Amino acid sequence: MKSTLNDLKNRVQAALAGAFGADYRDHDPLLVSTNNPKFGDYQANVAMSLAKPLKSNPRAIATQIAEHLKVSDICEPPSIAGPGFINFKLKTEYLEAQLESMHSSDRLGIATAEPPQKIIVDYPSPNIAKEMHVGHLRPAVIGECLARVVEFLGHDVQKVSHIGDWGTPFGMLIAYLQEAYPDPQAAAEASTSGELATFYRQAKKRFDEDEVFKENARQAVVKLQAGDTEVLEAWKRVCQLSKRSYRKIYDLLSISQDIVDRGESFYNPFLPAVITDLKETGLLVEDNGAQCVFLEGFTNKDGEALPMIVQKSNGGYNYSTTDLAALRYRINEDQADRIIYSTDAGQSNHFAQIFQVARRASWVPENVDLSYAPFGLVLGEDGKRLKSRSGEAVPLKELLDEAIARTRTDVENRLTAEERTESDAFIQNVAEKVGIGAVKYADLSQNRVSDYTFSYDRMLDLKGNTAPYMLYAYVRVRGISRKGEVDFAQLDAQMKLTEESEFILAKHLLQMDLVLDDVERELLPNRLCQYLFELSQKFNQFYDRCPVLQAPEPIRTSRLVMCDLTARSLKLGLFLLGIDVLERM
RNA sequence: GGAUCCUUAGCUCAGUUGGAUAGAGCAACCGCCUUCUAAGCGGUCGGUCACAGGUUCGAGCCCUGUAGGAUCCGCCA
Structure with missing residues (x-):
């Protein structure tokens, strides 16, 4: 299934070449989704940017581009608006056809990466002599999400936990x-x-x-x-x-x-070579008995270059040595094309230094991408680093148990209020899935780099951008399937879009591929959260305004397919976030 | 002293290569359940995008400076 955005991009490029010559064949058409439906679905902003080089006015340029555009199978005739925007509105038949092919695809029409890369994804690096605490929550949740996304996109993923196991x-x-x-x-x-x-x-x-x-x-x-x-x-x-x-x-x-534990003990045999190889590059300097590399762009109070110590004066190695050994191992032995480092932002200096030394030592080939994805701290409601009453880091187990316990209380209260009776196993399962999902979602839904405030009340809120809201949207779709005794998988997709809320939902459903590409590139899970939240909202609007089971054919089948696509998108999206869905709640 | 990140609505936050009128959620207020789970939907209220310059046809976004905050900085990881 073709990506609409890419398809349109190519056609605008063809039009550019037609209008202004072959030099413009690869020119970026600056094609983006519109932020306002009244401008259609996509807009090309390229005309404004060409005004100066072409010494013409943007509207005239836009008109010339439009004259060369061949998009009638996808869009209504493009229109020119404002200073020179070219607006595209997708044809209904095109949308319907896209939905039908999405329905027939077992991966919702989302293409796999070409060529696939070998990608290493960092998982938490706890000192395993100690119990896991709140500090390990974000790397676990974020690492898992990034790994699932790149894996789904077809990459060969190696999940690595750089544990402390030797100190x-x-x-x-x-x-x-x-x-x-x-x-x-x-x-x-x-x-x-x-x-x-x-x-x-x-x-x-x-x-x-x-x-x-x-x-x-x-x-x-x-x-x-x-x-x-x-x-x-x-x-x-x-x-x-x-x-x-x-x-x-x-x-x-x-x-x-399938996480591989590779800790300090694993890298022990590789540490001496880090020193000898650094020596060969001429970067290694002895200072006060310690083996160092002096860094560029890092200075001490007196403005002198700061050293990275790779071997202590007593002959021992430290974390810099281990991190360098790990980097080399990932490149040389794992043959990684991309290495995704995800650590708390407090270590960004340290990793900037590691990368600098590795690059200056020529250990990082041109085609290897070192992606650093730092994340912010987990704060308590007082705005300070989350600590237990005794001042220690909160054990992760306690944190999660509390989320489950609170969810369980909520569920029980609601069941009482609605006079429903459910088994204990049902209640416990809902409490676990919703409680854990809420903790993970709260973490992922915020921009990775900012610190975030941990609040049970907010993350367990049934309204708003929370896991419960989204899980409920999924449950609603499944309810339709149960109530109507419809097997979504058996539907013969013949789409027929009529209502405004159907169009809005349809267009959103067709954009999941763009969102996943974005997450893969920027390593920002909150983009996926945002997408899923909007999907839930758009589905709830559709659900509110469009009867499904009572609708006459062929509308009924078409709407059932919309339900199925929503359910599958939500399920996939939540899975990629590492969150399990429920059939009922 | 230096490095990195941050400052957007009362609160918590989005804001995608710079694009049209800066968006959500929460809170507050007003509506909507004989109809697929109301854990829902609609509406109202709410902004000097920290401040000052600059680049640009166009800046919340890019550059410079200022103020404020967070984290980190030679033998811990």
Whole structure:
């Protein structure tokens, strides 16, 4: 199925070439959707921009372009308005035909990327010795969404979690495991059934109260890095324990199963080469015993170039070294065409530095795209970084459980008010899907780069740009299918658009491909949220004004197809956001 | 001292390569359920796009400066 925008673009370009010569064959026609329906559906703004080079007035240019346009199969005759806008209004038959081919496509007529790229998508990088907290919410939700979008568009996606699995906090857990479960059998059992949070709390307690334990923990780190077999065994147990705990939360959040964990331990063998290769490029400088690369455009208080330390004076490596090793691995071993880094905006300096060093070392080929997608902080309602009462980061589990509990209360109240009775399993499922969906949607629906204020009341609002509103729109469509006992998939699409609200909905349905391209390019999930919110609104208007099941044929079938396309678009869109739909709620 | 991001309606936010009259939601107020779930729809109210210059046929968007806010800055990640 052809994209209307691209199709029209090509035709305006052809008209440009016809009017002003072959040089204009590839000229950007500045074709965009109109922001006001009275100007039609699309407008070309190119005439104004050509006024100066062609030394003519824009309206005359627009007229010349219009004379060469061949668009009668798609649009009404184009009109010229204002200073020189060329306006296009799509023909009804064209819209109907587009809807029919969309209906017959199992991916709603959305084309796959050509050529597909190998894309690495970042997932959260927690220190896995600790329980997941609110700081991991955004990278999980955003990473999952970006991965699903580029995957749907046909790219080969590798999901990577750059976990912290080698540092000091591990010494504490290893020492605790060895102390509390000296018997290997018991240790194995504890790591397959225990809770990471409990483990961490108890280990921390021991660490704070006992000097001997503290020393044991330090020794454990040293032994671990020296490759001591027993300690390595204990370390593996702790990693397993973490993985299980993390998976539980990821499952609750519907985060992909196929994430690859590559942490500090994974990159250990590659760290020395980072230093030796940097040395070869001549970028490496020794300063106060540390190996550094002096940066361009980053200065200290005295205006001197700032170093990026890649090897500490004690010979140890740090996060810059690991990030450089990871970048190299992704390019050389994974053969990535595009690497999507998504971290909190506080690390943008750090990544700008990493990218600079990698580029200056010529480690990044021309055709590899390093996409940096920073995100803002999660704030509490006081406008400050979200913290628990005790000042610690809020555990993610608590945050999500609270959202589910609040949703459950809402659902129960509504059921009582409507005198409906539903099973406990039904209520719990709705509470989970709506509650988790609301948390994710609240995060994704805002511009990624800005900080956002976490508010249960706002995200669980049944009205407005929220997950519940959209999930309800989906439920309404499914209700029509149930009530009318219509199998949407079996419909023979013969479209017949009549009412204004049908046209509005139809035109919106046909623009999902543009939105996904936009998300792929800009890495802004809120564009997709905006699209889905508008789709829900437009469907609700259609639902309000156009009876479906009672309508006479052929209108009835046509409207049923509209319902089906809306349902499938909502379902796909929400899926790409990582949100599950419900049939009833 | 430097770097990055931000400042749009009372509140929370959109605003797509610069395009026609700057948009939503919430809150407030007024309407609409014998008809597919009213968790819905329609309407009213609400703006010096932080400020000042500049570029342009055209600026919320690009450039410069100012004010305010957030985050980060040599051996933590």
